[in-house]
Amino acid sequence: MESNSTSPNLAVRKAARPGWALAGERTLEILIHLCGISAILFVLGIFFFVFKEAFPVLGHEKFSLSQFLFSQEWYPTSEVNKRYGVLAMIAGTFSVTALAMVLAVPFGIGGAIYISEFCGAKTKETLKIVVELLAAIPSVVWGFIGLTVMSRLIVKYTGAPVGVNVLNGGIILALMSVPIIVSIGEDALKAVPDSFREAGIALGATRWQLIWRVLLPAAKNGLLAAVLLGVARAVGETMAVLMATGHAVHIPHSLLDSVRTLTANIAAELGEAPVGSDHYRVLFLTGVLLFLITFVVNLAADFMVRGIRKK
Amino acid sequence: MKLTMQATKQGNLLLTGLATLIAGLLLTACKPGGGQAGRTAIIQNKGSDTMVNVAQAWAEEYKKVKPEVDVEVSGGGTGVGIAALIKGTIDIANASRDMKPEEIEQAKRNTGKEPKLTVAGYDALAIYVHKDNPLNEITLEQIAQIYAEGGTITKWSDLGVTIPGAANDTIVRVSRQSSSGTYEFLREHVLNKKDFKLGSRDMNGSKEVVELVGSTPTAIGYSGMGYATPAVKMLKVKKSAQEPAYEPTIANTLAKTYPIARALELYTLGEPEGAVKDYINWILSDAGQKVVEQAGFVPLPPERRTRPGS
């Protein structure tokens, strides 16, 4: 064991401790190792179980993967012709996420810059706590706010016929992903060595110049990772979009159209689909798709973050 | 030295923390063992969203009649209720449509028992519009033209009305998520099994449909009659342009003149027994049927109810 190499006085130690203590320690260390490996098992387990339920449909003659990805006709329970196309849902997820990022990224990065560069220690602490609390608001509460408060505001101010739409979902998701972007972005800015700042200040740069010319380029990867994690959050969010986007299967043409996202589609229909039916399996396949999307996004974000550390 | 002392102190803190956690776990884990023996029965009830409110009201009332029986109610939809019944994981499935032959077959294969149907009341499927909508009547054909794939009605002017104060003439279609019992019922009995047009707003609950219609002057939606609110209006429905239109009322539903009515169905595996049998008998009694009426549905006519104690 590793512990032996670090304590040269092996014989003395052995004599001082009873056998059961050593055995107990051994068991515990094995347990610790097992727990360490458990994370891999869980990820594989998730993929395995979700894929296992989805798999049989792939071989089904009535199902084609290209139709699944590129058709917008979603008729999972049709009596005449069942069609499983999730393109409209992909478009829905994409539009809501894109809008959320357009709104959240400037505010998130701006907030991160303010917290990390402009404000004093007290304000900094307070702001970080507020951001943490903002992140703690449960998604179903956000959805409730979207359904009851936001939708009325949207109808009132935009004249849209229905208040649950892309705009509503986008705003809610933006509010939900801002805290992540702020906290990861702030970490990224903090990771820029102080010597960069000192060099800039010595050259007479103002703080703004310092941020624009030095910090942002230096923290670019970390900030991008922050945005990517925000995207992952927005793509994976379920309850808020289920309640706030209006749930219509079509490709949106304007911000005021209702859409349905991949996540909301699973949440809405899983309960209804008879277990083992094609419909049920296609919903699991949608889950696999979501899993892969977030997997790639998270992986990319991780590489970005690790890029900084290596530097 | 100082470090060790501090460490021991904090070590104690750690132990206390862990102990609390474990104690909490044991508390929650042990109690059920004792509790289970004390209780006589748990009835698991799952299914139709249309019926979930009446099912909930039954459970709540029944708790007063027989406090020792626990009834768990969950929604999710007719499909999920029937699927759970097929798996044998629940006692009663609430359904707002009939079980399909292949589902009955599956249930027999899986559990060896034949699903048994009990009708616990009726529901008229109401067509809702906003209360300011001047439209009063609608034919089944028009509903089909609005909702079905390839249907030609997309604007209120197609129905001969203009919505006061609305800039947009387009009909906002409010529907239910596919495979909800209500959705399937409308497809089967009004759309003649044709598919729905895509792009309708598919709500997850009957209440959401009515709320959205109530807040949207240009919307039309369908839901059980029990969900009406002051913000919406139920249209009179006629089978065809020549026939008279009927309101969704208790009398019209029982007289079968209102064209889109359906039964509130309870499925059990085999003949209900024990606590489940008592529960279903109670539902069919005057007390249970009063709950049906209060929930806004159509109760069974008196001659089909059970007498208490029979």
Next chain:
Amino acid sequence: MTPPDANVFSETPLVRRKRREEALAKWIFCAMSALMILPLVLIIGYLFERAWPSLSLGFLLEVPTRGMRAGGVWPAFVGTIYLVFLSLAVSAPIGILAAVYLNEYARDNWLNRLINLAVINLAGVPSIVHALFGLGAFVYAARFGYSIISASLTLAIMTLPVIIASTREALASVPRSFREACWNVGATRWQTIRSVVLPNAISGILTGVILQVSRAAGETAPIMFTGAVFFKAVQKGDLFPYSLHDQCMALSMHLYTLSTQVPDVQESIPFATAVVLLGSVLLVNAAAIALRVYLRSRKKW
């Protein structure tokens, strides 16, 4: 001094512009931060205002009545507590031990890089995919059925990566010199961890776990398909209404069903439910943060 020298430090138009830009940038970023906080305050304020008619201690302790149109949220509140405790009772030990492994034992090899990757991805899995997993693995494959066990195990796996991450951070903040001092007096690796590393990291670990209470309490999607019910009749004052194989009500699910399924609800009731949920989540979080701030202020290194 001579005037030309003073000129070097006087304002030139360039300097003035620089200053203006700086001030502008500062205000813009300040406004952005303010706009970030504003929603939190507005939302809580608005929810409170709308919920006010129903809010009372009775609302928390009362069971729902009249078809969930009146009464309180007790069964849902207790259900949430059940789910949170059970899930953390599973995820906290596993998560803490996993973090101990990653921080104290693991060397930089492919296996541990893989574990790191797994933790990161586990944290990013959408909650609805967790729900699918819970349904497939616990409800069907493990035959727990729809039950509190299935739901809390699903939640446990969801909270696990964050517990691992926060515990690791806490462990990593214990200076290496502490460990070295302990090794030098002949302690084994585990003895060092038990008597030096864990005691010194416990505050960070605890806050990390407490923060997960709020996450587990707020989730809806993973429990919706694994063990939460629309309604369960519970008698008033029943402190332990559920057994592990029952399904239970939960606050988050209750809020969802109240706002989408139950007709004619008195308007303030869903708002009050939202306030109870939000309030308990924020209270737990605030407590964790306060604990962290307090313990950090006592840190001696």
